[in-house]
Structures are given as structure tokens and as C-alpha cells.
Amino acid sequence: MAVLIDKNTRVLVQGITGREGEFHTRQMLDYGTQVVAGVTPGKGGQEVLGVPVFDTVKQAVSATGADASVIFVPAPFAADAVLEAADAGIRLIVCITEGIPVQDMVKTVALVRQKGVRLIGPNCPGMMTAGQCKIGIMPGNIFTPGPVGLISRSGTLTYEIVDLLTKAGLGQSTCIGIGGDPVLGSTFVDLLPLFEEDPDTQAVVLVGEIGGSDEEIAAEYIRTMRKPVIGFISGRTAPPGKRMGHAGAIISGRTGTPQAKVDALRSAGVPVADALYEIPALVKQALTNRT
Amino acid sequence: MKIHEYQAKEVLARYGVAVPRGRVASTPEEARAIAQELGGRVVVKAQVHAGGRGKAGGIRLADTPEQAEQHARALIGSRLVTPQAPQGVPVHKVLVEEAISIAQEYYLGITLDRARQRDVVMVSAMGGMDIEQVAEEHPDAIVKVWVEPWQGLMPYQARQALYDAGIAREAVSTATRFLLALYKAYVGSDASLAEINPFVLTTDGQCLAADAKLNIDDNALFRHPEFGEYKEESEEDPIEAEAHRRGIQYVRLGGDIGIIGNGAGLVMSTLDEVSRAGGKPANFLDIGGGAKADLVRNALEIVLMDPNVKGVLFNVFGGITRGDEVAKGILEGIHSLQVQVPIVIRLAGTRAEEGLALLQGTGLIPAVTMQEAARKIVEVTR
Numbered sequence: 001m002a003v004l005i006d007k008n009t010r011v012l013v014q015g016i017t018g019r020e021g022e023f024h025t026r027q028m029l030d031y032g033t034q035v036v037a038g039v040t041p042g043k044g045g046q047e048v049l050g051v052p053v054f055d056t057v058k059q060a061v062s063a064t065g066a067d068a069s070v071i072f073v074p075a076p077f078a079a080d081a082v083l084e085a086a087d088a089g090i091r092l093i094v095c096i097t098e099g100i101p102v103q104d105m106v107k108t109v110a111l112v113r114q115k116g117v118r119l120i121g122p123n124c125p126g127m128m129t130a131g132q133c134k135i136g137i138m139p140g141n142i143f144t145p146g147p148v149g150l151i152s153r154s155g156t157l158t159y160e161i162v163d164l165l166t167k168a169g170l171g172q173s174t175c176i177g178i179g180g181d182p183v184l185g186s187t188f189v190d191l192l193p194l195f196e197e198d199p200d201t202q203a204v205v206l207v208g209e210i211g212g213s214d215e216e217i218a219a220e221y222i223r224t225m226r227k228p229v230i231g232f233i234s235g236r237t238a239p240p241g242k243r244m245g246h247a248g249a250i251i252s253g254r255t256g257t258p259q260a261k262v263d264a265l266r267s268a269g270v271p272v273a274d275a276l277y278e279i280p281a282l283v284k285q286a287l288t289n290r291t
Numbered sequence: 292m293k294i295h296e297y298q299a300k301e302v303l304a305r306y307g308v309a310v311p312r313g314r315v316a317s318t319p320e321e322a323r324a325i326a327q328e329l330g331g332r333v334v335v336k337a338q339v340h341a342g343g344r345g346k347a348g349g350i351r352l353a354d355t356p357e358q359a360e361q362h363a364r365a366l367i368g369s370r371l372v373t374p375q376a377p378q379g380v381p382v383h384k385v386l387v388e389e390a391i392s393i394a395q396e397y398y399l400g401i402t403l404d405r406a407r408q409r410d411v412v413m414v415s416a417m418g419g420m421d422i423e424q425v426a427e428e429h430p431d432a433i434v435k436v437w438v439e440p441w442q443g444l445m446p447y448q449a450r451q452a453l454y455d456a457g458i459a460r461e462a463v464s465t466a467t468r469f470l471l472a473l474y475k476a477y478v479g480s481d482a483s484l485a486e487i488n489p490f491v492l493t494t495d496g497q498c499l500a501a502d503a504k505l506n507i508d509d510n511a512l513f514r515h516p517e518f519g520e521y522k523e524e525s526e527e528d529p530i531e532a533e534a535h536r537r538g539i540q541y542v543r544l545g546g547d548i549g550i551i552g553n554g555a556g557l558v559m560s561t562l563d564e565v566s567r568a569g570g571k572p573a574n575f576l577d578i579g580g581g582a583k584a585d586l587v588r589n590a591l592e593i594v595l596m597d598p599n600v601k602g603v604l605f606n607v608f609g610g611i612t613r614g615d616e617v618a619k620g621i622l623e624g625i626h627s628l629q630v631q632v633p634i635v636i637r638l639a640g641t642r643a644e645e646g647l648a649l650l651q652g653t654g655l656i657p658a659v660t661m662q663e664a665a666r667k668i669v670e671v672t673r
Contacts, residue, residue, distance in 0.1 A: 076513060101481055101511035102403060109408050110440040125610070137580070139610040139641060154556020155580070156608050159640060160661070163608070180555055182405050209556055212405040235559040237566040245540045245555025245577040247510060254423070275567065276560060277662055
């Protein structure tokens with residue numbers, strides 16, 4: 001079934017009546033995603049693009065059987081929205097919202113992990129299973145079904161890479177943007193095992209960036225994987241101590257440097273592309289070596 | 292957001308963290324008046340964000356109010372050159388504080404441990420030195436405890452960490468209260484870092500924050516109107532300050548090629564690509580998702596405020612951002628700002644063709660891929 005989502009996934013949109021929520025609901029519907037419900041407190045009973053709106057996630061779940069949720073709620077209320085979805089029994093929550101206070105996420109992530117709920121993001125573009133289901137804001141037209149999985153800390157960089165892959169004749173299985181914040185619901189190492197187990201995925205592209213040590217931790221896991229992983233790290237020339245757009249993209253002291261990440265991945269046998277356009281060739285080579 | 296020492300101490304004091312008596316001064320005369328009021332010996336401390344202040348002469352002892360005034364006169368308006376800021380940082384204010392008599396210097400720090408996704412409290416008996424150096428040379432000298440997110444730092448954890456770190460036994464109960472107050476301040480002010488170095492045990496048995504560093508999570512500023520007045524002073528670069536006023540993510544990098552793109556990762560990669568082509572990026576600028584023409588025009592204006600910029604590279608991969616909107620913004624910018632420098636533009640994704648059509652015949656240099664764009668901008672600015 002690809003990773004986490006497929007054509008049977010029933011999606012709920014929290015914040016569906018907002019500008020972003022409504023715009024992307026339309027895009028998701030156009031892609032063929034089953035958007036079955038929306039939630040905006042106080043607007044229950046309305047419809048948005050033919051999708052019924054409920055006041056609470058609990059009501060939406062019991063009425064529609066939604067099993068995944070995507071959050072477009074503004075930052076001050078987003079952590080609460082994640083907790084509401086988790087409490088209502090949603091198993092997969094994708095939080096698009098940018099700018100959530102770190103302390104809110106520390107608490108929220110601890111709780112969803114304890115409940116065994118999968119959270120993607122926040123501050124992420126969402127995820128796609130090519131040709132089946134799109135949850136979030138990725139532009140659907142650049143994707144094409146195929147054997148390459150992708151996990152990325154960046155949004156637009158993901159589009160750039162997917163576009164390169166598609167143009168090189170390499171389709172995608174599932175692509176997940178995990179987000180640019182320092183505290184994320186799912187890190188590389190949380191998701192790599194799902195790609196390792198997924199029969200539709202033959203190789204994985206891992207797109208990291210400066211800040212934190214998630215790439216180094218991922219490298220340790222990759223040593224145990226059967227499927228090939230191809231890496232890319234952005235921010236190779238970023239100066240220390242400066243936050244490069246993403247709240248999580250900052251080199252502090254000796255942690256988070258691009259060289260440490262590249263070294264860790266290479267020592268785990270991962271080919272790391274120095275430039276984006278090298279990625280498709282590395283993927284092709286990895287797929288050839290495998291067969 | 293980084294705030295100054297005097298601001299950090301104001302915040303900490305509100306949460307019951309013990310700090311030396313003192314106040315901030317913007318003029319030498321004020322410094323003298325504060326020293327007079329405090330009585331006795333004082334320290335005059337330059338308020339800058341760069342570390343290594345003491346060694347650079349930014350912290351001076353004064354025995355009399357006259358001397359405090361002299362020190363303040365020497366510091367205010369000067370540029371302090373530290374190992375972390377070799378080009379020097381301007382000093383606008385000094386903190387005038389009672390001099391304390393130090394028995395022991397320790398270290399306390401609270402920050403986010405990203406890998407464990409929770410806050411970590413650090414205690415060390417090796418205070419008053421660069422903590423990163425301590426971490427490197429004596430990792431065992433730093434005791435760490437991790438805080439359960441829904442529970443907070445418990446008194447026993449604070450006590451245990453202080454005992455384990457080798458803090459003077461007679462000081463542990465005072466230090467425990469201090470550390471718990473510091474944690475309360477860290478959480479209450481949505482800090483991303485709270486650091487007391489040195490954390491001082493005085494000869495008369497008090498625990499005091501001799502220095503204090505507090506960084507605030509930018510994402511949480513919406514619920515801290517009280518930090519509004521600190522925001523302006525946290526900016527050191529005037530162009531960065533102006534960009535942030537306009538809601539634009541901009542970081543000045545010191546080169547001569549202006550960079551504008553959408554999405555932090557894509558912009559970072561564009562910087563990397565320009566560097567690989569032999570160029571030096573002047574800045575990082577992310578117009579974000581779904582930018583309208585007006586924002587694009589603003590972005591161009593910000594980038595061109597840097598007098599070193601010899602050319603500008605636009606790299607936009609449209610998802611929600613539309614290529615035609617970006618092109619409109621560039622055209623508006625070129626006309627209203629009378630742009631003299633060459634502009635290379637690479638548009639891909641949503642409505643890229645419409646955008647490129649709008650830009651035809653305008654003298655802008657088109658590029659199809661990111662690497663071609665990087666090569667071209669380096670060529671034309673050489």
C-alpha cells in the first residue's frame with residue numbers, strides 16, 4: 001500500500017473554512033484524495049466544496065470514519081488541534097502549520113508518541129503517495145508513480161527533486177515532507193523503517209539540511225537497511241549561528257554542521273549528492289546495483 | 292531572538308531568579324548616577340550579543356561613580372572587537388551593577404535537546420569558562436537532567452544535578468531554589484536557551500546570576516507582548532531589521548550576489564550552488580509560499596539595500612507560489628526601484644511559462660535549471 005497513505009485513506013481537514021484550508025482542500029480533491037470531512041469550531045453543519053464541516057474532530061470521525069487528518073489551523077491553536085485529533089482516534093496527523101512555539105510541540109510530540117499516533121510535521125508540505133493520495137500542499141502535477149521513496153526536511157526542495165526524478169523517468173512511491181522545525185512528530189529514523197518494509201519502494205532519497213542531528217541518527221539506522229538510500233544536505237555553505245529560514249536550520253556550536261551529516265551518511269554507505277541534479281543518476285545507479 | 296544581558300536579568304528577576312542590583316545606562320552621566328545610587332564598587336558591562344566580552348575589555352570594574360562614568364564613556368559608542376565578532380559590534384548601552392564578591396563560579400544552562408525532543412538542564416562546577424570548551428575537554432564535568440514535558444523540572448532532579456555536579460554542599464538548597472526559578476523563567480518566557488555563566492556563590496553565601504543569557508523562541512513572540520520593546524534592539528544589521536519589519540526572512544551573508552527564492556531549503560541550496568559556481572552570496576531571502584507580486588517587489592528592494600550587491604538571482608519553484616505573480620513583482624520592482632544590476636531568473640513549476648512570457652524583452656537573463664542560473668549570475672557579476 002505504499003507508505004502510510006493510499007487511495008483508501010479517508011482525510012479530514014482541520015481548519016477547512018480558512019483561506020489556505022479551502023484552497024488546498026480543492027487541490028487535494030482534484031488529485032483524487034478522499035477528503036471526507038472538515039472541522040472548524042462554530043461552523044459545523046456547513047459544507048465546503050461539497051465536504052461536510054463539523055464542530056469537533058470527534059463528531060467528524062464518528063460521522064465519516066476519517067482516519068487521517070491534515071491541519072491548516074493558525075499557529076497559536078495548532079498544537080491544540082493536533083491533540084484534539086489524537087484524542088478523537090485519528091492515527092495519522094499531518095500538520096502543515098508553520099510557526100508553532102517549540103514548547104507546544106515538545107508537549108504535543110511527547111503525547112502523540114505515547115499514544116502511538118503518527119504525526120508528520122509541523123511546518124511541512126505534507127505527504128503524497130503518487131497517483132493515489134495527496135495530503136498537504138505539494139503540487140500534484142510533478143509526481144508520477146514509481147519505485148523511489150523520499151523523505152525531506154524541506155518543501156520546495158522536495159518539489160525540485162521530485163521534478164528532477166520524474167523528468168529522469170524515475171517515479172515515486174511515497175514522498176514525505178517531515179518539516180523544518182526543531183521538534184518534529186516524525187524524524188528520518190521514524191519513517192525509514194516504513195520505506196524499508198514497503199513493497200512499492202525500491203530506493204529512498206533522504207533530503208536533510210543543517211541543524212540538529214537527525215541525519216546522523218538516520219545514518220546509523222541506514223547501516224541495517226537492505227534498500228539503498230541516496231542523500232542530499234542543503235545549507236552546505238551556511239554560516240554558523242544564523243537561522244536560515246527554517247526554525248530548525250541553524251548550526252549551533254559543533255552540532256548541525258553539514259559536513260558532519262555528509263560524513264555520517266557516507267560512512268554508512270550512502271551516496272551523497274553534492275548538487276541536486278546529481279540525484280537522479282545516483283538513484284538510477286542504486287537501482288541498477290540492486291537488481 | 293537574542294536579548295541583552297540587562298533584559299535577560301529583568302525577565303529572570305520577575306520569576307524570582309536572584310540577580311545583582313543594577314540598571315542599564317545609555318549615557319556616561321546615567322552610568323555615574325546609577326553607580327552613585329548603588330554605592331561601593333560597581334562593574335560596567337557593555338551590552339552586546341557577542342560572547343568573549345570580558346577578554347575584549349567590555350567588562351570593567353569601577354571604584355567610584357567618576358570611574359564608572361569614564362568606563363561608560365569609553366564603551367558607549369565604541370565597537371567591541373571579540374573573538375566571536377572580529378569586525379566589532381557597536382555598544383549602545385552599558386549595565387551598571389554592584390560588584391559581587393565571588394567565592395565560587397558555577398554554570399547553569401537550560402535548552403532544548405533536539406534529539407531527545409525535550410528540555411535538558413545542565414549543571415557544572417566549571418563556571419566562568421566557555422561551556423563548549425568544557426564540553427569538549429571535560430564532558431564528565433557537565434551533569435545533565437532531562438525534563439518530562441508534561442511534568443516540568445522536579446525539585447529532586449535539580450537537587451540531584453547540583454549534588455552530582457559538585458556544587459558546595461552548603462549552597463545546594465539555595466541553588467536548588469535558584470535553578471527551579473530559572474526553569475520557571477525558561478518555560479514562562481518561551482526561551483530556547485537560558486544560561487547563567489558564571490552562576491556565582493558569593494562569600495556571604497548567596498547564589499547570584501553574575502551573567503545571564505536568554506534567547507526567546509521567535510515562534511512564541513505572539514504570546515509575549517512584553518518582549519515587543521526588546522525586538523528592535525535584538526537586530527544588529529539594519530537591513531535584516533528592515534526585512535523583518537516587512538515580514539521577510541532575510542539573513543545577510545556578506546557576499547555580492549543577491550539571492551531570492553521560495554522555501555528555506557531551496558534558498559539554502561541556491562546559496563550552495565552559487566558558491567559551487569565560484570560566487571559569494573550576499574544574503575539568504577525566502578519569499579515563502581504563495582507570495583504575491585507586492586512581496587516579491589519588497590524582497591528585491593531589501594536585497595538591493597545592500598550596497599555590495601552586484602547582481603540578483605531569482606530561483607522560484609512554484610507549488611502554491613505562482614510564476615506569473617513572481618514575474619509581476621519583479622517587473623514592478625525593476626521599474627519602481629530603477630534597478631541597475633543584472634538579474635538572472637529561473638522560474639519552474641506552477642505558471643512558470645506565463646511568468647517567463649511576461650519577462651520577455653526586459654533584459655532579464657533567463658535560466659532553465661538552478662545550476663545554469665548560478666553559473667550565469669556568477670559570470671555577469673564577475
